[in-house]
Amino acid sequence: MSAQSRYPERVWELxxxxxxxxxxxxxxxxxxxxxxxxxxxxxxxxxxAIAQGxxxxxxxxxxxxxxTVAAVALLASRWIGQPTDTVAVDPRGLLSExxxxxxxxxxxxxxxxxxxxxxxxxxQTA
Amino acid sequence: xxxxxxxxxTPVDQxxxxxxxxxxxxxxxxPSAVHAAGRLAQSRVAQARAEVARLIxxxxxxxxxxxxxxxxxxxxLFGLLRPRPNDPQHLVTSRIxxxxxxxxxxxxxxxxxxxxxxxSDSTGRVSVAAVEAALxxxxxxxxxxxxxxxxxxxxxxxxxARICRPRGILVHTDAAQAxxxxxxxxxxxxxxxxxxxxxxxxxxxxVGVLWVGERxxxxxxxxxxxxxxxxxxxxxxxxxxxxxxxxxxxxLSMCQLEADIDHFRRLTxxxxxxxxxxxxxxxxxxxxxxxxxILNLAFAAVDGEALHASLGELQVSGGSACAAEKGEPxxxxxxxxxxxxxxxxxxxxxxxxxxxxxxxxxxxxxVEKAVLRLRDMGPK
Numbered sequence: 001m002s003a004q005s006r007y008p009e010r011v012w013e014l015x016x017x018x019x020x021x022x023x024x025x026x027x028x029x030x031x032x033x034x035x036x037x038x039x040x041x042x043x044x045x046x047x048x049a050i051a052q053g054x055x056x057x058x059x060x061x062x063x064x065x066x067x068t069v070a071a072v073a074l075l076a077s078r079w080i081g082q083p084t085d086t087v088a089v090d091p092r093g094l095l096s097e098x099x100x101x102x103x104x105x106x107x108x109x110x111x112x113x114x115x116x117x118x119x120x121x122x123x124q125t126a
Numbered sequence: 127x128x129x130x131x132x133x134x135x136t137p138v139d140q141x142x143x144x145x146x147x148x149x150x151x152x153x154x155x156x157p158s159a160v161h162a163a164g165r166l167a168q169s170r171v172a173q174a175r176a177e178v179a180r181l182i183x184x185x186x187x188x189x190x191x192x193x194x195x196x197x198x199x200x201x202x203l204f205g206l207l208r209p210r211p212n213d214p215q216h217l218v219t220s221r222i223x224x225x226x227x228x229x230x231x232x233x234x235x236x237x238x239x240x241x242x243x244x245x246s247d248s249t250g251r252v253s254v255a256a257v258e259a260a261l262x263x264x265x266x267x268x269x270x271x272x273x274x275x276x277x278x279x280x281x282x283x284x285x286x287a288r289i290c291r292p293r294g295i296l297v298h299t300d301a302a303q304a305x306x307x308x309x310x311x312x313x314x315x316x317x318x319x320x321x322x323x324x325x326x327x328x329x330x331x332x333v334g335v336l337w338v339g340e341r342x343x344x345x346x347x348x349x350x351x352x353x354x355x356x357x358x359x360x361x362x363x364x365x366x367x368x369x370x371x372x373x374x375x376x377x378l379s380m381c382q383l384e385a386d387i388d389h390f391r392r393l394t395x396x397x398x399x400x401x402x403x404x405x406x407x408x409x410x411x412x413x414x415x416x417x418x419x420i421l422n423l424a425f426a427a428v429d430g431e432a433l434h435a436s437l438g439e440l441q442v443s444g445g446s447a448c449a450a451e452k453g454e455p456x457x458x459x460x461x462x463x464x465x466x467x468x469x470x471x472x473x474x475x476x477x478x479x480x481x482x483x484x485x486x487x488x489x490x491x492x493v494e495k496a497v498l499r500l501r502d503m504g505p506k
């Protein structure tokens with residue numbers, strides 16, 4: 001059994017391609033949020049480019065299991081182009097959408113915290 | 127596919143397959159039968175016994191065939207220790223033993239047998255002094271493995287036997303990872319019982335050996351009931367083809383052990399050189415104490431599960447195959463002082479006779495690429 005076959009197809013695709021991954025050049029309008037879980041050494045850093053109440057771009061850095069990477073990447077793709085007052089993270093919904101085992105809930109909470117903090121963060125470059 | 131998980135199991139050597147097939151096709155008599163075919167089967171068992179014995183410096187009569195090293199470990203512990211209210215039979219073992227010993231020890235403990243678990247130091251070695259400190263007047267048995275199945279660290283079993291001998295304490299060692307990878311001489315080690323496995327050294331799965339030395343023999347009791355096979359210690363029809371397979375694997379190892387060791391060492395040294403040139407890659411267990419076929423490396427700043435998932439066609443383990451089924455970080459690596467995350471982000475890379483230089487080069491590229499990608503993705 002290959003490693004790939006241990007994960008749902010969507011998770012594997014998001015993990016292996018990691019769309020929008022990387023650190024942006026921090027110009028005006030970028031906000032940053034970070035969260036970590038020491039036991040598993042999971043760490044998520046999210047960057048949001050916000051202008052006129054809309055999320056123009058999302059970038060992230062992540063150290064975590066394939067489900068964590070997939071969740072971060074999924075939200076990045078989903079949040080781009082959305083008004084800030086319409087976005088939210090539902091950790092249990094992510095678990096279900098990614099067909100992740102319930103033991104991954106803690107990692108989804110880390111993802112939620114990072115996104116929430118980025119949304120709440122003062123403009124890093126202001 | 128690049129298979130670097132020989133410490134879990136090795137492919138069966140084609141020469142072993144050939145001789146096993148001959149037995150399966152034409153040599154199917156029960157070795158306990160008295161007719162001519164049975165006597166022929168018995169002579170094949172005797173030959174296999176002699177071949178195993180020769181590889182470890184033992185007498186053929188001391189070789190007791192089992193279904194594998196797990197059964198051999200169970201027989202050694204349960205066959206020697208019988209907890210009784212007025213006769214505490216203390217066992218000393220280590221925290222880095224294979225589950226076959228640790229789980230047997232826990233069961234003995236639950237039945238009233240006192241057990242002391244000695245930990246290893248950060249090099250992966252169980253010190254003789256730590257074992258000595260755990261000994262008690264009522265200690266009956268010490269069980270410490272010869273080569274750790276995850277780190278490959280060779281334990282000072284001879285040193286441990288040296289402190290047990292004057293006290294009349296029996297010594298058992300699980301040598302499943304040592305057979306076919308290191309020269310073994312039971313007399314030089316001066317142990318009393320040794321567990322061996324065929325499928326870690328080119329033989330078939332499903333057969334192993336408990337070597338029973340003369341000091342242990344009078345005390346060992348069977349743990350199964352049935353016919354009187356294997357001198358009554360291991361009742362059940364001897365699986366002729368399996369036993370022949372183990373004998374052939376040992377015969378081959380006898381002839382090419384030196385070359386095998388050179389081959390294993392050259393490959394793992396090359397792999398270690400390549401991978402430790404990456405930043406944040408460290409060895410688990412002291413390199414100068416390592417058996418030649420196992421390399422265990424920890425990769426900093428990557429997630430263990432993501433690393434394993436990124437290895438594609440490279441087949442390796444995080445720890446022992448038995449522990450991996452439980453999905454928990456390796457208890458052996460945690461005993462060395464690694465935290466859960468570091469233990470999970472470790473790879474056991476183990477080579478075999480058919481591993482090539484090309485495999486090693488490709489394996490190094492796959493691991494390097496995976497580690498660099500994951501680090502690139504991670505927070506700086």
